[in-house]
Amino acid sequence: xxxxxxxxxxxxxxMGQEVILRCVPISNHLYxxxxxxxxxxxxxxxxxxxxxxxxxxxEIFDDQFSVERPDGSNFTLKIRSTKLExxxxxxxxxxxxxxxxxxxxxxxxxxxxxx
Amino acid sequence: QKEVEQDPGPLxxxxxxxxxxNCTYSNSAFQYFxxxxxxxxxxxxxxxxxxxxxxxxxxxxxxQVDKSSKYISxxxxxxxxxxxxxxxxxxSAILTGGGNKLTFGTGTQLKVEL
Numbered sequence: 001x002x003x004x005x006x007x008x009x010x011x012x013x014x015m016g017q018e019v020i021l022r023c024v025p026i027s028n029h030l031y032x033x034x035x036x037x038x039x040x041x042x043x044x045x046x047x048x049x050x051x052x053x054x055x056x057x058x059e060i061f062d063d064q065f066s067v068e069r070p071d072g073s074n075f076t077l078k079i080r081s082t083k084l085e086x087x088x089x090x091x092x093x094x095x096x097x098x099x100x101x102x103x104x105x106x107x108x109x110x111x112x113x114x115x
Numbered sequence: 116q117k118e119v120e121q122d123p124g125p126l127x128x129x130x131x132x133x134x135x136x137n138c139t140y141s142n143s144a145f146q147y148f149x150x151x152x153x154x155x156x157x158x159x160x161x162x163x164x165x166x167x168x169x170x171x172x173x174x175x176x177x178x179q180v181d182k183s184s185k186y187i188s189x190x191x192x193x194x195x196x197x198x199x200x201x202x203x204x205x206x207s208a209i210l211t212g213g214g215n216k217l218t219f220g221t222g223t224q225l226k227v228e229l
Contacts, residue, residue, distance in 0.1 A: 042203075043203065
């Protein structure tokens with residue numbers, strides 16, 4: 001069964017450094033998402049992406065964040081200058097169409113630790 | 116008031132028990148209601164979805180939605196130790212640019228004991 005994959009599984013970085021989290025969505029899906037989950041807290045929406053553009057972003061997704069689909073398979077989240085509070089699990093998800101009845105399939109997540 | 120509220124638990128039940136998990140919400144724009152299961156340090160896995168008031172059954176799982184009360188439930192019959200996980204309710208409204216932003220509850224941690 002097709003699945004969303006994410007790399008790395010765990011990333012440790014120093015405060016102020018840039019990180020890139022990578023995702024490979026399911027191949028025929030058109031909508032891509034990033035969510036994050038701070039330890040002990042709920043899963044929060046960051047951004048949705050369609051047709052090489054951001055379609056929606058949350059207030060969390062400020063100027064230090066960016067997303068890109070550099071080729072036909074990868075979808076990346078870049079955090080330009082990491083802060084301690086960026087430490088969280090970051091989940092990538094994809095869906096076929098982006099309608100309200102569409103299922104979002106989540107990857108296993110990347111655990112980001114900012115020291 | 117939070118958009119989605121969910122009792123975090125933890126909830127501990129004996130094997131074979133019926134489990135009831137609940138969420139309330141405040142946003143009337145939510146059209147689509149889901150339950151995800153999340154094992155420790157893994158991504159959420161979709162269990163059930165529904166978009167109308169009433170019940171939907173899938174094996175041992177029943178999802179219930181009451182839009183008038185803004186209340187959703189997940190029932191697990193004959194619970195098994197393998198059901199031990201965190202259960203997340205999630206809801207969505209269509210985004211103006213397309214796509215489907217999910218708003219999650221905090222999750223209820225369930226442990227089914229032998």
